[in-house]
Amino acid sequence: MQMYQTTLARSVYAEGVGLHTGRPAELVLHPAPAGSGVRFLRADLAHAEPIPALSTSIMDTRLATTIAKGAAFVSTTEHLLSALYALGIDNVLVEVNGPEVPIFDGSAARFVDLVREAGVRELTAPRSYLVPTAPVEIAEGDKWIRLEPLTDGLEIDCSIDFAHVAIGAQRFQAMVDADSFVFGISRARTFGFLRELEALQSSGLGLGGSLENAVVLDDDKVVNPEGLRFTDEFVRHKALDLLGDLALIGLPLLGRVTSHKSGHALNGRLTRYLVDNPGSWERFVPAVPDRLVYAAR
Secondary structure, three states, X not given: OOOEEEEEOOOEEEEEEOOOOOOEEEEEEEEOOOOOOEEEEEOOOOOOOOEEOOHHHEEEOOOOOEEEEOOEEEEOOHHHHHHHHHOOOOEEEEEEOOOEOOOOOOOOHHHHHHHHHHOEEEEEEEOOEEEEOOOEEEEEOOEEEEEEEOOOOEEEEEEEEEOOOOOEEEEEEEEOXXXXXXXXXXXXXXXXXXXXXXXXXXXXXXXXXXXXXXEXXXXXXXXXXXXXXXXXXXXXXXXXXXXXXXXXXXXOEOEEEEEEOOOHHHHHHHHHHHHHOHHHEEEEEEEEOOEEEEOOO
16 A cells, blocks of 8 residues: 655656647646645646646536636546556646647556656655545436445446447456556547547537547447457446546545446546545545554544
């Protein structure tokens, strides 16, 4: 278990395109002090304040997770946040020159590379963990997400069921750590249907979407000529999105998260439930090696 908070060893820069605007999108990941968490700053807006990567900042969960503070907002945050979360990076200032985080190839692989390029610096402040004290379930029709106590790490169990011959029912389970994320989750790309992409683009959204940054399906097959990276790439990407949304809790989670057909909206409702119900969890700090103690709220 990670005992101390971390940040990046140095700043790193990357550029790409925004999924929805189709415009150039740039970001710089900066080291940040202990206790500051992950924050997003719109570098293109004068006097913009940093946006905390917390569930209380969620502005929209349609198609992606968008966070905001005042008039400043940043969308498609989940892929970057999933990488920072799984790699144990607690404090980062994300400077974004525009309204979207670059989509890159539609996965979190580029963000893993950026963290490796920057390096990781351990800080002297202890790291806190959130542990639920009782099961919590959020449901909407046949979609649901459940959080249960678990003291030795974060376990995820995701399942999806699409009425499409190339997807169908899929399930993915993992104990989340850096290795399981890098090799089993980070390369899974976002996906969409050709008919929906055309409709989105006609309404001015998804203008940056292409075969270069998404798995695209027509009525009966995957259109991408290279095919899939995993036979169950679709559910693995849902696991990636889930981790990015769980990062908005603001503390690393010790628990078991089971989701069925869940998306950004339900994920966000779970994280907000924890904020609104502080009696549903305890904060733990690994104060010394091999010892786990309660910390004051």
